Amino acid sequence: MTRAARLLAILLVAAVVFPWIAGPYALSVATLILYFAYTSQAWNVMMGFAGQLSLGHALYVGIGAYAAGALYYHLGIGPWAGLPLAIAVAALAGVIIGWLAFRFGVAGVYFALLTIAFAEFTRIGFDHMAWTGGPGGMFLPVAERDHIDLLHFRGPPALYYYAMLALTAGALALCARLLDSRAGYYWRAIRDNEDAAQALGVHVFRWKLLAVAISAGMTAISGVFFAFYYNNLFPEQIFSTGRSIEIILGSVIGGVGTLFGPILGAAALTLLSEAVTAALAALGWEVPGAKQVVYGVVLLGVVVFLPHGIWPPLAHRLGIRR
């Protein structure tokens, strides 16, 4: 067993036993960490592996959430049927956007802005769609919380925690496999030098499209989770550019293109955010905006002083290669 595998195993065991020792607040924070870790990992496939900067990933969260949510709300069909639908619709959306962008040579900053435009366009579209509740939101019927109903993904908070833990662990394993697969090598070649990759015969268009489809499909799963965890969906919240930034933050802080970076980054940021809230409350200084200012300053500090994120230097210190 390598050092990395040992550390990972310890972490996983700790995460599995966590709900037995944690209170409800700690459990909700941990669920949030895993949610951001997973979603950021999904974004990382597109940006960190294949080098395609998406600033509109909230689009896929929203599509996933609304696809599964609407199915449940209108037809009473549970999330297990909603899940594949959500993945399919989001992956299709990703492929359409990617097809348009890559076919017409929209790259770099322009591609990033295109992803924002699609997310904003969809947000306003959902604002005007009465079938999903419009700006007033869609509220899923909330069932009882004390017994576990796996079929409808209803149960106590620990159920959601374990679901998110399984997703995060699964995504980590999937990404590790992907990175060492043929696709992973092609992606990294495209990321580092697209022209050179093309000259070597890599079908750049196809592999980029695959990265977008996988990333979008993975992101849609967090949307389904979001819908059934929070039970309410507002276009203003779920599709907003602020949400897209939140998704990216974990990877950027942890380390873009690394496997463990998104998880570490999500944990660091979520804990920081909670700590700042608690500290400001303890100081009796609960001015709106104060928390975000502190958050912004820390973010600025990390971006300026740790250009590759916190995981690469930490991994080096721990003696782990990647």
Next chain:
Amino acid sequence: MSFDLVVNVVLAGILTGLVYGLMALGLSVIFGVVRVVNFAHGELMTVAMYAATLLFARFELDPFLAVLPVSIAFFALGYALQAGLINPFITRPEHSQFMLLVAVGLIVINALLMAFGPDARSVQVDYQLESFELGDILVDKARLYAAGLAVLTALALFGFFRVTRTGKAIRACADNHFAAQVVGLNVKRLYALTFGLGAACVAVAGCALTLLVDVTPSLGPQYTLLAFVIVIVGGLGSMLGALVGGVLIGVSEALAGLLISPSAKSMLSFGLLIVVLIVRPQGLFGRKP
């Protein structure tokens, strides 16, 4: 719906669009030269709007007079921001630059929220409710003045880039960063100057806009997106494109507000952005990237 109403709405759209255009011009100039997308652009403009409302509340200074001190302060602010924070990021990957400016925007907007709260602020001057009448067509005085100021500022900037040595040097940097360094231009200083000029544009646009809209901290991210839409439609890095893009967006938003529904107006803008990005990614007036 009468014809006069449509004409009035279109005219108001053109005039507001020119002010939007000046804001976008700042973004375009910064991107065209420094090649960094300023994701804190709307946030900076919101600061300028607050500065104008504060100067009005304290000293009853007309926003059109506040333009001078605010734009000078913003030039200095922009210069410092580029020299101190962004210059080291020029060689970093795009997502890194993006996060840097997002962090700046986050700090700025929430500092405003802490200082002034979420409530809208505005200025009241006596000519705000007056208008020029041309038959059945009404033109708001404040809107006309604001548009005039925007055009004058844009012309001044255009002249600066055409005529002065510094302006030419900045254009040289934009054309070929490496060659500019070879001939001995201080590229980093010129970048800082450019960001200062872009920020000054934003300051002028912000002061003018306080006469047309109420200011809240939440305007920041909205105006950042609006500036992007305008600049992409017009062509990133093209000065004329920014103004024309501003007018185009101003008119289309005004018409969409009238014909469809006010809340759908920005959907039209984003739709336009998507079409332009795909069909003509360099924008209407941009050179091929």
